[in-house]
Structure formats: C-alpha cells, structure tokens
Amino acid sequence: MDREIYKQKATIIKAMAHPSRLMMVDALAAGELCVCDLQRLVGADMSTVSKHLSVMKNAGIVTDRKEGLKVFYRLRVPCVMRFFECIDAVLLEQHTSYARMLGE
Amino acid sequence: MDREIYKQKATIIKAMAHPSRLMMVDALAAGELCVCDLQRLVGADMSTVSKHLSVMKNAGIVTDRKEGLKVFYRLRVPCVMRFFECIDAVLLEQHTSYARMLGE
DNA sequence: TTATTACTTGGTTAAAATACCAAGTAACAA
DNA sequence: TTGTTACTTGGTATTTTAACCAAGTAATAA
Numbered sequence: 203m204d205r206e207i208y209k210q211k212a213t214i215i216k217a218m219a220h221p222s223r224l225m226m227v228d229a230l231a232a233g234e235l236c237v238c239d240l241q242r243l244v245g246a247d248m249s250t251v252s253k254h255l256s257v258m259k260n261a262g263i264v265t266d267r268k269e270g271l272k273v274f275y276r277l278r279v280p281c282v283m284r285f286f287e288c289i290d291a292v293l294l295e296q297h298t299s300y301a302r303m304l305g306e
Numbered sequence: 307m308d309r310e311i312y313k314q315k316a317t318i319i320k321a322m323a324h325p326s327r328l329m330m331v332d333a334l335a336a337g338e339l340c341v342c343d344l345q346r347l348v349g350a351d352m353s354t355v356s357k358h359l360s361v362m363k364n365a366g367i368v369t370d371r372k373e374g375l376k377v378f379y380r381l382r383v384p385c386v387m388r389f390f391e392c393i394d395a396v397l398l399e400q401h402t403s404y405a406r407m408l409g410e
Numbered sequence: 411t412t413a414t415t416a417c418t419t420g421g422t423t424a425a426a427a428t429a430c431c432a433a434g435t436a437a438c439a440a
Numbered sequence: 441t442t443g444t445t446a447c448t449t450g451g452t453a454t455t456t457t458a459a460c461c462a463a464g465t466a467a468t469a470a
Contacts, residue, residue: 208325208332211393216323220428221312224319228312237447247430252448254428262400271437271446279399281392288385289315295383296366324458341417351460356418358458375416375467 217261218282222246223254226275230264231283236272321365322386326350327358330379334368335387340376 218224222244229235229243241251255275258264265278277283322328326348333339333347345355359379362368369382381387 204329205325208328210397211390212323212325212328214393214396215319215328215389216427219316219320219323221309221316224312224315225308238445248447249431249449250429256448257427262396268436268447271444273447279392279396281395284388284392285319286315288383288388289318291385292318292366292383293314342415352417353419353461354459360418361457372417372466375414377417 214261214263217258217263218285220254222251223258226251226254227258227263227277227282228286230275230277231280234267234274234276236274238272240275318365318367321362321367322389324358326355327362330355330358331362331367331381331386332390334379334381335384338371338378338380340378342376344379 218227225244226235226240229240235243237248237251237255240255241248244251244254255264255266259266259275262278263282264275266273266275268274322331329348330339330344333344339347341352341355341359344359345352348355348358359368359370363370363379366382367386368379370377370379372378
C-alpha cells in the first residue's frame with residue numbers, strides 16, 4: 203500500500219522538522235561531532251539533545267559511533283543537505299512576494 | 307539571530323512532514339489540482355484536507371487560485387520535489403543496512 | 411430568491427511531540 | 441573500589457497537531 207510508504211517518508215521528514223535538529227544537521231554537514239559539541243551548539247538540556255539525536259537516528263538520518271566516553275554522530279545520508287537549498291528557495295520566494303506586495 | 311532562521315526553516319519542513327501532505331505534494335508535482343481532487347486522493351474529510359492545504363500555503367509551499375466554485379492548488383516552489391529523491395535515498399539506505407544485517 | 415456545490419473556519423477531543431529533572435549505564439581515572 | 445564524565449532513558453507536565461462535525465461563505469444554477 204502507498205499509504206505506508208508516505209508514512210515512512212513523513213517520518214524521515216518529521217525527523218528534520220525541528221529548529222534544533224536542523225541546526226545539528228547543518229553542523230554535522232562539516233563532519234562528526236560528539237553529543238557534547240551539539241549540546242553547546244543548541245544550548246538545551248543534554249537529555250533533550252540526546253532525544254533529538256535518537257529521533258534522527260531512528261529515522262536513518264544520522265549514525266553514531268562510541269569512542270571512549272564520547273559518542274560521535276555523523277550524517278548517514280549527506281544528500282539531506284540538498285534540502286537546505288530548496289528550503290532557502292522557499293524562504294527567498296516568500297521574501298520576494300513580500301517585497302512585491304509592499305511595492306504595490 | 308540564527309535561531310529565528312532555523313525556526314522558519316523548520317516551519318517549512320514541518321509543513322511537508324505528514325503522510326497526506328506528502329501525498330498531495332507528490333500529486334501536485336504533475337500540475338494543478340482542485341481541493342476536491344486532493345480530497346479523493348487522500349480520502350479524508352474535506353475540512354481536514356483544506357486545513358492541510360492551508361498549512362502548506364502558509365509555509366509558502368503551495369499557492370491557490372479560485373475558478374468558479376473550485377479552488378486550484380499548485381506547487382509554488384517545484385524544487386520541493388528534490389526532497390523526495392533524498393528521502394528515497396534514506397529509505398534505500400535503511401533497506402540496505404537491514405539487508406546487510408540479515409546477511410550477517 | 412432559494413438551493414446546491416465547493417470550500418473554509420470554529421469548536422472539541424484525542425494523540426503526539428517537546429522540555430526538563432532525576433535516575434541509570436558505560437568508559438575511564440585514581 | 442570509588443568517583444567523574446558523557447550519555448541515555450524514564451517520568452511527567454505542557455504545548456502542538458490532527459481529525460471530525462457543524463456552521464459559515466462565495467459562486468453558480470434554477
């Protein structure tokens with residue numbers, strides 16, 4: 203059934219649909235980071251950050267690797283970065299029509 | 307502040323993060339459709355479909371146009387379709403590692 | 411005018427997501 | 441062993457989403 207596929211796809215997209223998670227993906231585009239780095243980045247409780255990461259891990263967006271005390275996360279499917287280009291296009295379009303509206 | 311930008315981006319992504327909405331975007335990729343078409347497609351209450359569309363409209367993903375009794379929606383930023391390619395890559399990767407796991 | 415169609419909006423209820431604190435685990439250090 | 445660091449997981453309160461029904465609006469038809 204098609205329904206099930208759309209549900210799976212929605213789960214993946216939903217896993218990115220949060221400001222802190224987007225921020226983390228953006229940072230991870232440059233390479234591996236430990237949870238402690240990501241916590242500093244988003245400035246939330248460690249448990250909150252950890253839960254955000256597990257959402258993305260379950261969705262298949264990131265993987266992790268333990269090294270000593272630290273756990274390093276990295277993007278599993280780098281193409282998610284191409285999302286951002288399109289999102290920027292949407293934001294730009296919003297901005298453009300807003301400017302157009304003001305000009306009328 | 308960066309925070310605000312990430313929040314805006316999350317709003318756009320969140321607007322696609324629902325099975326019915328994904329299904330509609332997919333259908334709209336082929337061209338304009340009226341709310342009645344989209345209702346048949348997703349098979350939910352008309353009011354539900356209308357609200358989903360307004361979420362996407364507010365996010366800047368679709369626009370609408372009234373013609374007689376019908377309201378036609380279309381994608382405003384076609385690049386959202388490129389999302390799907392990447393989502394497919396994530397699903398494929400999930401599938402691949404699952405197969406790998408079974409093989410071990 | 412009244413009726414019908416195609417939508418949207420308001421209201422309500424149920425389900426899901428999010429944040430923090432507290433407690434638990436795993437690796438290393440003393 | 442005991443302590444510390446770096447995380448994860450459980451619990452709970454709050455907020456956000458989502459679905460349907462009912463009522464409202466705009467365009468057309470009779």
